[in-house]
Amino acid sequence: GAVVSQHPSWVICKSGTSVKIECRSLDFQATTMFWYRQFPKQSLMLMATSNEGSKATYEQGVEKDKFLINHASLTLSTLTVTSAHPEDSSFYICSVPNHFQDRDINEQFFGPGTRLTVL
Amino acid sequence: AQSVAQPEDQVNVAEGNPLTVKCTYSVSGNPYLFWYVQYPNRGLQFLLKYITGDNLVKGSYGFEAEFNKSQTSFHLKKPSALVSDSALYFCAVRSAGYSTLTFGKGTMLLVSP
16 A cells, blocks of 8 residues: 655644645555544544645644645645644644545545644 | 344354354445444454456455345355454445444354364
């Protein structure tokens, strides 16, 4: 399967600061990437779909001004948590859909995740 | 709308015994079904998928899943569990033409020696 990396793997920051998380597709170009958030012992919640060359599509209830997404190139998407607060502490995971085969039929390749802790 | 239910928060099984992790789904049209596994502080790893064809799908690490259209289920199975299978398992579904996955809440599998 494709390799997806995330950086950093974990970050601790003070309340009020901004944190940038990178997601890279190492094996192939990705016009679309997905950003998920996972709370402890809970499922993955889709936050937004990152689109190369255009604005991200946010899921209902996700604040686009707080979670800034930039799909800078075909291999890189970034999620910036602005003015982070303790309630933003979570595990953030990105994924890249497999478009090798039929475009409509694909699994997703997930990054290893980034653990954000806001003090 | 699409949804996934994993009715068990946790499944306990002894090593060497068969295991089943349950999943039911709801989707408009034909379902594309997936199982992923997550180890602590790690991302999700793809196990297997059902798109079409045989109802019994074989995947990684000896896992398999059976698609049952009448019961709208896609239970994950393994004939003989290993301690190293202990992890969090997610079932996911999407419908044809809809790009995003909907995940179940996850089932923690604990395999005892």
